[in-house]
Amino acid sequence: MSTHFTIVHRSATDFLDAAYPALHAREREANTILPYALKARSDEGNGARVVGDASVRAWWAKYSPSRSSVQTPPRFWITCWSKTSQGPVLDFALSCTEGPLGTYPLFFFSTRDDRDITTPYLSPRLSQLACQLKDCAPPQRAFSIFGPEQVIREFVAHWSALTGFIPMPNEYYAAHLSFCTRETLTPPAKPLPSGxxxxxxxxxxxxxxxxxxxxxxxxxxxxxxxxxxxxxxxxxxxxxxxxxxxxxxxxxxxxxxxxxxxxxxxxxxxxxxxxxxxxxxxxxxxxxxxxxxxxxxxxxxxxxTSVALYVAYPEENMAANVVYHRVGFVGLCGNSHPRVSRWLEVGFAGTDNGHW
Missing domain, CATH: 3.40.630.30 (Gcn5-related N-acetyltransferase (GNAT))
Incomplete structure (x- = not known):
């Protein structure tokens, strides 16, 4: 008997109705998904975003004319849930959305920190997520995927095996998700120069x-x-x-x-x-x-209550690590922090790049 299941959300309203409590509880970690979903829900409420069948078919036909009848819109979310005695518990959320400059990467959200995740927990859930994504979007749409490092590495393996799309030899981005609070913010060492x-x-x-x-x-x-x-x-x-x-x-x-x-x-x-x-x-x-x-x-x-930013690993950009550390962003320059996590973006060859 399966211990988990996935749901495809074809509107931001439906997605947030299901997942908002878990996203709100970890707003920093949800920063690539929650703000866009809130904006999309506002658009839906204002009638500014209505995806008709013709738009959906045109989007699919761009990549796969034979599958242009599939009715998943260009913007959607997929959630993965564990079955528990207390009811469903959100494990992961994946977003496929777009912005003013084009389509965004696929963004991942996890309700658990990497150190609390095991392969037996990850593998079946991400395998099912990959299959669900393939049914919802052309594989070319996944030009890059960004999220917690361990989750992304596992998902990329499943996605590549499922679709045949090969990850780029060099990772697009490897970073710590750091943050600053009122308690960690440092005062300026010198006054602002004249002018x-x-x-x-x-x-x-x-x-x-x-x-x-x-x-x-x-x-x-x-x-x-x-x-x-x-x-x-x-x-x-x-x-x-x-x-x-x-x-x-x-x-x-x-x-x-x-x-x-x-x-x-x-x-x-x-x-x-x-x-x-x-x-x-x-x-x-x-x-x-x-x-x-x-x-x-x-x-x-x-x-x-906090300001977050992604900081490339020190070996990639030590100067930025030093600057943010001086401001009060935690977990940098050799100072570990339990809430500072490692994130990864992986691109795929033969796909249609968007922007973020």
Whole structure:
């Protein structure tokens, strides 16, 4: 007798009705799924997102004309549940969604930390999830998968065996999910230099911010051209999700040295999703000051209990680890923390890249 089962949720409302308590209990770990689901539910409530049969068929036909009658929409969620004497308990959630720049990677959420997961627990559940996903979406849609490291490694093995799609030889991203609270946030060591300003980005900043957004994405698997970079910057500015560190140079002109984006927010948690300093301003402490300023604002003015961010492993980016550690993000620079987990993104060859 099976000890678990999966459910496909074809609307954000249905998904959140089922999974919200478990997601809310671990908002930091749900930062790649919960904020998007909340936004999607709002769209559904406003009538802004209605996927008709024709749209679904067109989406499927792009990849597999013979299967264009399948009625799973381009945006859906899959949950996996354990059967217990007290009722179903959520184990995993997987999202297949999209944003302003295109389709997102497949995102995983787990209700357990990696250290509490065993292969006998993982393997049958992720095998069933992989089969369910294959029935819901063309395999080409899974251009990358991101989530807790142990879960992703196990799922990638099942997915590759099931579909024949081979993971890219180099992992796209390996990072710690760190966080900062009011208790761990550190005060600035020095006052802000004269002529330096930290503030929310405004419409007039869009062109310069777009350049930095493009530079940030240039060495990732998901580069942005100038048109999409500008659209991305304008979207974040409109939503008040982008902060800038502005400096005045001797000529009297102003320059944006650093940007910080905070694009995934829930009731209690915010996630910094982009930190980038122009090469000409590096080594001046701009990123540390702006990250601390934004984190302080979110914790005290924004009412968040924690601010999260993903930090590439030290061997990949020691400078970023040092900056965030100085601000007060925990579990970095050799300091372990029980709630700081390892996350992994794996891409697949022969798929259609989206963006996030």
């Amino acid at each position: 330096h300003i930290m503030r929310l980005a405004q419409d007039r900043d869009a062109q310069r911010a777009a350049i930095l957004c493009g530079e940030f994405a240039s060495d990732s698997p998901f580069p942005l051209d100038s048109i999409r970079s500008l659209a991305h910057a304008r979207d974040m500015i409109r939503k008040q999700q982008l902060w800038v560190y502005e400096c005045y140079v001797p000529t009297g002109e102003r320059e944006i040295a650093t940007i910080v984006a905070v694009t995934r927010n829930t009731e209690e948690s915010a996630t910094i999703t982009k930190v980038y300093t122009s090469p000409s301003w590096r080594g001046n402490g701009c990123a540390e000051r702006l990250v601390r300023h934004v984190t302080d604002h979110l914790l005290h003015m924004g009412g968040k």
